[in-house]
Structures are given as structure tokens and as C-alpha cells.
Amino acid sequence: MEGECKVVLDAAVDTEARTQTLRVKPSSKLTTALLLFTLCLAVAAAAVLVFNRHDPGHDEENFDLHHTLRQISNVRAAIHLEGEYNPKRKTSVEWKNGVDQSHFQGGLELNDNEIVIPRTGLYFVYSQASFRVNCISSDADDTTSKPMVHLSHTVKRWSSSYGGRDTTKSYQTILHSVRTACQMKASSDPDEEGSWFSAVYMGAVFNLMRGDRLKTVMEEKMLQGLEDDQGKTFFGVFAL
Template sequence: MEGECKVMLDAAVDADARKQTTPVRPGSKLTTGLLVFTLCLASAAAAVLIYNRQTKGPGQEEENFDLRHTLRQISNVRAAIHLEGEYNPERTTSVEWRSQVDQSHSQGGLRLEDNEIVIPHHGLYFVYSQASFRVNCSDADDIISQPLVHLSHTVKRWSKSYGNDDGEKSYQTILHSIRTVCQKTADSNPDEDGHWFSTVYMGAVFNLRKGDRLKTEMPTRMLQSLEDEPGKTFFGVFAL
């Protein structure tokens, strides 16, 4: 390309010199040279553009678009976890949470560790939990002193922002719900009273920090009454 432009430039200058009957001013030769040089640059740019289009091929632009779309989807994935609960006799203060059953799932860094949810990074999160129970109101150990059946469910948080270290594991309550479902009577008939089914649900938004841990607690006497069929008892968190 450079050789062709040089030949064209020399030829144009010589032709212009032969046509002139009067002495040619240096400015005319310079103007003609600049014109030819500009045409050479334009031709070179057009050749490069055509070469690039032929090199990419018809499908490469579509592949680049798909790649950008996939990366954008990955960056927009929000942290979320949903756990299903079941009764485990070895746990005396909490439901056993499971992450790989039924509708349970996790993404974005939220994970289940030692029956606790671990927060992956700072931010606002919606924390929720539900516990379902099947209570026999006529099953009274001490009807006089405890005539009412109470159901309670609690979510607690451990955080370095509380000033605790990993060894202390001091938790603070962030969600708590209690409900009275039925009353025991001295003349209760099991055939007439049967069972009461009740659900305790709670949820709220919290500003959590990376490394925070969330766990649930429940009275030991209520764990045996837990309904652990799919969709009845669960624990979850998702980022806002």
C-alpha cells in the first residue's frame, strides 16, 4: 500500500509539472501531494475495515452478545437461601435445617454451616422463618400451673459487630414470636379435643455484615410436636 501511494504521488507531481507552462510554485505541488496522500489514507482505512469484517465472520457478533448477556446475568444474581426443617432428637433447642431437600436452595454465597446461615457480605437482607406444630391440648402434665399451650420460635444473630470473638458465640435475638393455641382443662376428652394445628411465622429486614451467623431456637418440649412435612417448617434469607 505504501509503495502504490508513493508511485501515485510521484506520478501526480510529474504530470502536474508537465502541464504547467509557467514555473510552478512550491505551494501547488504541496497541495497536490497532500490530496493524494489523503486519498491513500482513506483507501487504507477502507481496506482494514473490510478485512476486520471478513475476519469476524457472521456469527461472532452474536456470540459476543450472548457472552455479555451471560456475564450480566451472573453479576445480577442475588444471594438467597431457603432451608427445610425437620425434627432431630439429637438437637434439643432447634430444628434440624436441611439445604438439599424439596424446595430448598442456596445461591450468591449464602450457606448452611453447623445448622446456621452464614452471611457472605455486608448489606440488607430479609430474614424469615416458619414453624408448624401439631398440639394435643388434652395432653397436660400440670393443668393447674400451666393451663395454656404456648408456641414460640426465635431467630438469633451472632456478629463481630457486637464485639464478640469466635470463641464466645454470644447471640442476640432479632426475631421472636409466641402464640397461645389452646387451653388445657381437667375434664378434657382426647376423643373430643383431638389436635390443634398452628403455625408461627416471622420475618423482617436487617442490615447484616459479612460473617454474621443466624440460627433458630425453640423450646425442647415443642420440638416433638413439630410438623416437618415439605413446606410447613422453613428458614431463609435473601439479599435486597
């Protein structure tokens, strides 16, 4: 009886072991397959990484692309022009780009001595004109009086939004300043006797439209006394 129980018990244990073995085998195969697949993915990713790292052309293309995107995102429309006297221009100074501290970016450009707006938006417009004025009286017999000289500086805007039949003449004043110059006492320096240095600056924010044009207007008789040294006469716009 005892022998029969032992045989039955051994058979039961053997059957249970085989059952567990059969149950474990599929799970083990699936786990092994997953591990092999993950390993393959890791090897492939490492190979791509090594290839890209050793491919200077690929790195250079990525750098150029990132640099270009960074520049596009950071560029804000701006232009700064330096002015100089040009006798051929009777109503304004000659605005120059590419000299001294002048620059332009973001679509703003100089065209026919006017600044062209690239897109609609808010812009800060500014300008300064510096003059050296002769304050000596034109009357030779009058050695005491010093005539007053009025300096004016204007920025005008052309825009298709103004309408009108002749759109080429649709300029309106957006900035205007007048300053009275001339010293009322004699100078101790003979070289500065009768001279008065004055700068007319103005600036403000405007909502401008794409295609608008900005120009400056000055009195012709004052242009010969323009101070065109670096930083004295300028014209600029930048987007807000």
C-alpha cells in the first residue's frame, strides 16, 4: 500500500512539473524574443548615432539649419542711415547705408533716398539733423545784432491708405520740429565767432503699412551747413 502511494505521488509530482515546464516555456520564449528585439533596436540606434557623429557633412547641415532658424526667429526689422550733404538734392540730405554705424535687417530697405516698410505693424521712426549756422549779421554796419535762424526738420510718409487721385504725391507729415538758433553774445574763440551748432532730433511710434515710404524734408538754404560727421545726422526705423 505504501509503495502504491509513493508511485502515485511521484507520478503526480512528475505531471505537475511537466505542466509547469510547459507553462514556463512559452513565457521564456516570448521574453527572449522581446530581449532580442530590444537589443536589435539599441544596436541600430547606436549605429545611426555613430554614423551621424562621424559624418561632418551631416553635422554641418544641421548647424546651418539651426543657425538659419535662430537668425530668422531673432531678426527684428531695423534700419539706421547716416546723412551727408549732396548739392544735387535740394530738399533733403543724402542718406547712406553701409557706412559708419549704418545697417539694415528684417526687410527694411533704402530706396530712392526713402525708407520702405516691409510689413504692417508698429514702428519707431526717428531722425536727427545737425547744422552749423552762421550767426553773423549780413549788415556790415551792424556789429552787435545776431540774426535768429530757424532750423526745421520733417519726416513725411507716403501710403496707399491715404487715397487720392495722384498717389505719387500723397505724402503727409508725421514728424516735424523747428528750432531757433544763434548765439547772442560774442565768442572768445575767433574760429567760433558767429557760429552756432544745433541738432534737431525727433522720434515717435507709428502704425505703418506694408509698402509705406518715409522721407525727410529740410530747407535747401540750411543744407550747406549740415554737419555730416559720424553720429551727427541720421535717419532710422525699427519694428516694435
